Each structure stands twice: as structure tokens, then as C-alpha cells.
Amino acid sequence: MFVGGEFYADERWTLDQPGVDTCGLTFLNGGKACLIVIADHLRAQGIGRVLLPAYLCPDIATTLERCGLTCSYYDIRPDLSIDLADLERKAAGEQAVYFINYFGFPHPPETQAVLKGLQRQGRLLIEDNAQTGFWEHSIGDFVFNSLRKCCAHDGGYLATRADVTAFIQRHRDAPNRRLPVIREYRARLAEYLFGNMDSYDELVKLYELSERYYAEDMAVAGDPQEKEAIERLDWAGMRRARRENYTYLLDAIRDIPGLTPIFPILTEDTTPLGLPVYVNGMARDELWNRLGEAGIGLTIHWQGILHDTRLNDNTAAVEMAGRMLTLACDQRTSRTQMDYMVESIQRILGEAKTGQS
Structure with missing residues (x-):
């Protein structure tokens, strides 16, 4: 049996007509393409630096830096909430603030209120919904997603009131190998x-x-074939499946002492990417490797932090990156597969506790 891993070609969720309204959204090659366009706009406005969360995929910082921006960082707590005091202190000298809705979970109202306050004071908000799929509510001046994390297609949608046409055209000839x-x-x-x-x-x-x-590559233009395929997916059904799977899996792992769910409550406005946990009963990498040997391909968010000199001076981020593992519960995953994953985790953690291998 296999569980998780990369998305494969799958027609089960394809509809005969569009399954999502993308009016007002600009389709690009993916989340990275959205970042390139946003960075070009910021530089055109005379903005040279972005304040980012210290817990993030290092590729985000790399892309922004390749576009000519510098990055500074505010603290994220182990429950993936924003350290609001640190954010407000560091945002005092910034013009652009970036935040991530981790694993599809929007930040709570009090956090959104602080972000909106920064926005009213003149900061541009960049809202990263790469792990969300399509969103229902947003507060950012720039909001984007990355669909390759949710389905077997490449593309990302950017929402903004700014005119970014010239920046998209600037990259129209960039290769997409x-x-x-x-x-x-x-x-x-x-x-x-x-x-x-x-x-x-x-x-x-x-x-x-x-x-x-x-x-x-720095490809920006979205592919029409990918766009059509993405928009004909049953996004409502996929959201429902992800939420049902998350609830089932959360209950299944509740009594496993070696795992701590980061989001123990599935909020109504969440489309979960996966079920992130902290591994406590053994080395996370050993558990990940042994699950892989059992045909269970899980994702680590984000191991690159451990070795990235821009990010690994943040003790909390390094600790989180060393223990976090994302359990699969997307629309492909059946209850039989989730049961197999849970049983495998229990067995491996049990063997680690008793010294078996």
C-alpha cells in the first residue's frame, strides 16, 4: 500500500464544467511566479525590503532576493501563531509585511486585527495562501496560492488591486522547462x-x-491547459474530503503519545493541506525514513530551515523544523490508507520506545 507522496494524474475529481469562480484573479505559473510579480511591483514602488515570518519555506526568501529585495524576519511560535509583539516591533520600520496561513488555517481574529492595523498605517500586506488552495476570505493587498501543493497541476492565482500587467509582460519570454x-x-x-x-x-x-x-527558472506565465484543468476540478468536493479526512485522522492519532497535533481544532474556514504534528517519541527523520520504507511518503515543512544561514539562527524555527511532520489527509487519501499510516506510526514509535529496530 502507498500513502501520500506527490500528486499523480487523476481524473476522479474532474468536472464537466468549472468548479471554482476565479473572476478577479490572475492566473500565473505558480506561487513562485506570484512572488516574482509581487516583488517587481514592490521595487517599482521604491520598496526594497520585506518583513517575513521566521518559519517559512527558504525558497520564498530565495525568490525575493533574486528579485532584488532584502528580507528580515519576525518570530513564529511553535503553534504557528505570530508573535504579535515581535511583529509590531519589527514592522515599525518596514513597508511590506508577509504572512502565511500555515497548512490552510487562517490566523485568528486578534492576529488579523493587528495585521489590518499595520495595513491602515500604510504597510502592504502579502498573504501567502500557498497551502490553502482557493480561499474564501483574505485581508492582504496581495494574496496568492500554489495549486501544485493541492492537485496534480501547476499554477497559482494572484489577487490584487494593483495593476501588475507590465510586470507579468516583463517575464513573458521566461522559459518553463x-x-x-x-x-x-x-x-x-x-x-x-x-x-x-x-x-x-x-x-x-x-x-x-x-x-x-x-x-x-523564473517562469511567470501560466499555461492555459493547466488553468483549464485546475478550474474544472471539484474544489468543493476536495475541500469536503480534506476536512472529513482531517477530522478522522485527528481522532485516530489523539492517543498516540509520540505525536502532538499542531492544530487540534479544525476551524470552519479551513481547507487543510495536511495534518501537521510534532514528533516526540523518536527522531523525526528516523520516523520519516521508516515510513517511507513502508510506502508512506510524508512531507517535512521545512527541513531547509535547519541548514539555511538566513534562518537557522532562530532557535524556535530550528526546533520546529527538526520535529514537524505532515500527515497525509488530502482528497486522494482513503480511510484504509490513513489507518495503515496510523498503524505504521504506532508500530515504529513503539519499537523505538522498546529499543527494537
Whole structure:
């Protein structure tokens, strides 16, 4: 049995007509493309620095820096809430503030009130919904998502009142070497998982090549075929499945002493990316590796923090990055798969406790 891993080509959630309203949104190549356009706009406004959360994917800082911006950081607590005192203190000298709705969970009203207060004082808010899919409510001057984290398609939508047309056009000729590679990977991954018709080593090579192209290239334009496929997905059904799976999985792991859920309550306005936990009963990386050997591919958010000199001087962020693991509960995941994942975790943690291997 397999659980999690990268998204594969899957028609089960495809509708005959659009399943989401994207009016007022600009379709781009992905979350990175949205960041490039936002950075270009900030620089055109004379803004050279962005205040970011200290707990984030290092690729965000890398992209902003490649676009000519510098980054500073405010503290995030272990429950992924914003340290509001630190934010307000550091925002005093900033013109742009970036915040992340981690794992699809919006920040609570009191946090949003502080962010809106900064906005009223003239700061531009950049709202990162990369882990959310499509959002219902937002407060940012720039709001974006990244659909490759939610389905087997590349693309991201940007919402803003600013005119960013010129910045999109500026990058119209940027190559997108990743797209044909990741399309081939997703098709062949489905064949491998369901028919054993492909080579695992070849799949790994394809995926690594797609990730290298994604890191190197600065593609902005969205692909029309990807856009059509994304908009014809049953986003309401996928949201419902994710929420039901999260609730089921949360209950299933509640009594496992080696795991601590970061979000023990699923709020009404949340479309969860996954179920993030802290691993307490053994080394997180050992658990992750052993689950992988059992066919369970889980994501670490974000291991790169541990080795990134821009970020690893933040003790709390390093501690979080060293213990966090995201359990799979997306729309692909059945209860049988979740049961297998939970049973595997219990077994591995139990063996670690008794000294078995």
C-alpha cells in the first residue's frame, strides 16, 4: 500500500464544467511566479525590503532576493501563531509585511486585527495562501496560492488591486522547462502506483529534474491547459474530503503519545493541506525514513530551515523544523490508507520506545 507522496494524474475529481469562480484573479505559473510579480511591483514602488515570518519555506526568501529585495524576519511560535509583539516591533520600520496561513488555517481574529492595523498605517500586506488552495476570505493587498501543493497541476492565482500587467509582460519570454517534465512524471507516477508499469529510478530522476528546473527558472506565465484543468476540478468536493479526512485522522492519532497535533481544532474556514504534528517519541527523520520504507511518503515543512544561514539562527524555527511532520489527509487519501499510516506510526514509535529496530 502507498500513502501520500506527490500528486499523480487523476481524473476522479474532474468536472464537466468549472468548479471554482476565479473572476478577479490572475492566473500565473505558480506561487513562485506570484512572488516574482509581487516583488517587481514592490521595487517599482521604491520598496526594497520585506518583513517575513521566521518559519517559512527558504525558497520564498530565495525568490525575493533574486528579485532584488532584502528580507528580515519576525518570530513564529511553535503553534504557528505570530508573535504579535515581535511583529509590531519589527514592522515599525518596514513597508511590506508577509504572512502565511500555515497548512490552510487562517490566523485568528486578534492576529488579523493587528495585521489590518499595520495595513491602515500604510504597510502592504502579502498573504501567502500557498497551502490553502482557493480561499474564501483574505485581508492582504496581495494574496496568492500554489495549486501544485493541492492537485496534480501547476499554477497559482494572484489577487490584487494593483495593476501588475507590465510586470507579468516583463517575464513573458521566461522559459518553463519544468512543465513538460512534471507532466510526464505525474502520468508515469500513476502508471507506477496502479500498474507497476514504470521504473522507480526513472521516476526519481524525472522528479529531481523538475525540481531543479523549478528552482532555476523564473517562469511567470501560466499555461492555459493547466488553468483549464485546475478550474474544472471539484474544489468543493476536495475541500469536503480534506476536512472529513482531517477530522478522522485527528481522532485516530489523539492517543498516540509520540505525536502532538499542531492544530487540534479544525476551524470552519479551513481547507487543510495536511495534518501537521510534532514528533516526540523518536527522531523525526528516523520516523520519516521508516515510513517511507513502508510506502508512506510524508512531507517535512521545512527541513531547509535547519541548514539555511538566513534562518537557522532562530532557535524556535530550528526546533520546529527538526520535529514537524505532515500527515497525509488530502482528497486522494482513503480511510484504509490513513489507518495503515496510523498503524505504521504506532508500530515504529513503539519499537523505538522498546529499543527494537
